[in-house]
Amino acid sequence: MRNKIAAYLKEVEAFSAEKPEQLEEFRIKFLSKKGLIPALFADFKFIPAEQRKETGKLINRLKTEVLEKIVQLKDTMDSQNEGVGSGFDLSLPAMDPLGSRHPLSIVRNEIIDIFSRIGFTVSEGPEIEDDFHNFSALNFPEDHPARDMQDTFFIEKNPDLALRTHTSSVQVRVMENSQPPLRTISPGRVFRNEAISARAHCIFHQVEGLYVDEGVSFTDLKQTLFYFARELFGEHTKIRFRPSYFPFTEPSAEMDVSCNICGGKGCNICKYTGWVEILGCGMVDPNVLKSCNIDSEKYTGFAFGMGIERITMLKYQVNDLRLFFENDLRFLNQFKSAR
Numbered sequence: 288m289r290n291k292i293a294a295y296l297k298e299v300e301a302f303s304a305e306k307p308e309q310l311e312e313f314r315i316k317f318l319s320k321k322g323l324i325p326a327l328f329a330d331f332k333f334i335p336a337e338q339r340k341e342t343g344k345l346i347n348r349l350k351t352e353v354l355e356k357i358v359q360l361k362d363t364m365d366s367q368n369e370g371v372g373s374g375f376d377l378s379l380p381a382m383d384p385l386g387s388r389h390p391l392s393i394v395r396n397e398i399i400d401i402f403s404r405i406g407f408t409v410s411e412g413p414e415i416e417d418d419f420h421n422f423s424a425l426n427f428p429e430d431h432p433a434r435d436m437q438d439t440f441f442i443e444k445n446p447d448l449a450l451r452t453h454t455s456s457v458q459v460r461v462m463e464n465s466q467p468p469l470r471t472i473s474p475g476r477v478f479r480n481e482a483i484s485a486r487a488h489c490i491f492h493q494v495e496g497l498y499v500d501e502g503v504s505f506t507d508l509k510q511t512l513f514y515f516a517r518e519l520f521g522e523h524t525k526i527r528f529r530p531s532y533f534p535f536t537e538p539s540a541e542m543d544v545s546c547n548i549c550g551g552k553g554c555n556i557c558k559y560t561g562w563v564e565i566l567g568c569g570m571v572d573p574n575v576l577k578s579c580n581i582d583s584e585k586y587t588g589f590a591f592g593m594g595i596e597r598i599t600m601l602k603y604q605v606n607d608l609r610l611f612f613e614n615d616l617r618f619l620n621q622f623k624s625a626r
């Protein structure tokens with residue numbers, strides 16, 4: 288019997304298989320109910336008592352070697368066959384990416400793209416801002432209602448600091464730090480003490496624009512924003528300006544675009560006027576230039592500011608602002624195919 292086992296051990300040691308079927312045959316030969324190893328155990332009782340211990344050990348060794356061989360050969364086959372025939376098809380196209388870009392990021396990036404094509408850079412500023420950059424330098428009078436606690440989140444420990452109420456603060460920082468020609472846009476988050484509803488939120492996003500150089504006029508403003516509106520909403524988009532007031536621009540205007548939903552015929556989005564307001568703008572007030580140490584005799588400029596939420600709502604016909612902040616996947620997944 289010992290000789291038999293020794294021969295089996297040699298056979299196991301020498302065995303190799305390339306196909307799973309060969310391996311299965313090997314397993315059946317040694318381990319199945321009618322296989323060689325159970326047969327050895329069955330013959331065990333005929334062995335003289337003094338040889339049993341030694342022989343038992345040998346049979347167990349044989350069993351272990353067979354099992355190890357099977358595992359080892361299976362591993363080699365798996366690693367050789369990775370991809371092919373192993374349940375994976377490596378030639379299949381990749382799955383849809385799990386995430387999608389947030390609609391506000393999509394629109395912000397599009398706005399940045401449009402302005403960078405005509406030479407605007409991107410500037411950023413802090414979300415916690417001081418009174419000078421958020422208000423004073425922008426020509427807000429001491430008693431302007433925007434400075435009121437009702438609109439602005441002040442920082443309790445330092446009443447000179449507040450969460451910025453608009454990204455116009457960044458134009459002050461840009462002008463302080465560099466001289467014209469300046470052409471920049473500033474996207475960012477802003478904060479106002481507003482009750483949350485379908486049309487208002489205490490946190491939202493704006494893009495500010497600034498262009499300062501010699502001889503900049505309202506015509507430049509109009510042409511730049513006309514280009515912008517057509518790029519964003521389509522080439523048939525019309526624009527119109529209505530006189531308005533902002534402390535930091537003079538003259539000031541609000542710009543409407545022809546309603547991109549009904550094409551200007553009138554619908555409930557444009558309240559049947561055919562027009563929707565998208566931004567505020569104007570010629571930079573000379574007082575603002577002076578506050579930022581820019582020669583207001585030599586230079587003129589225009590500025591504009593828009594809300595990203597509002598533009599996204601128009602572009603994608605979203606009717607409740609709160610959707611942008613809830614991160615409901617049923618909403619976000621609808622933007623998977625957008626840029």
Ligand code: DAH
Nearest residue numbers: 453455567568569590591592
């Ligand atoms: N800062 C204004 C706001 O938050 C938007 C704005 C209006 C910015 C006119 C401008 C501008 O630069 O010229 O409502």
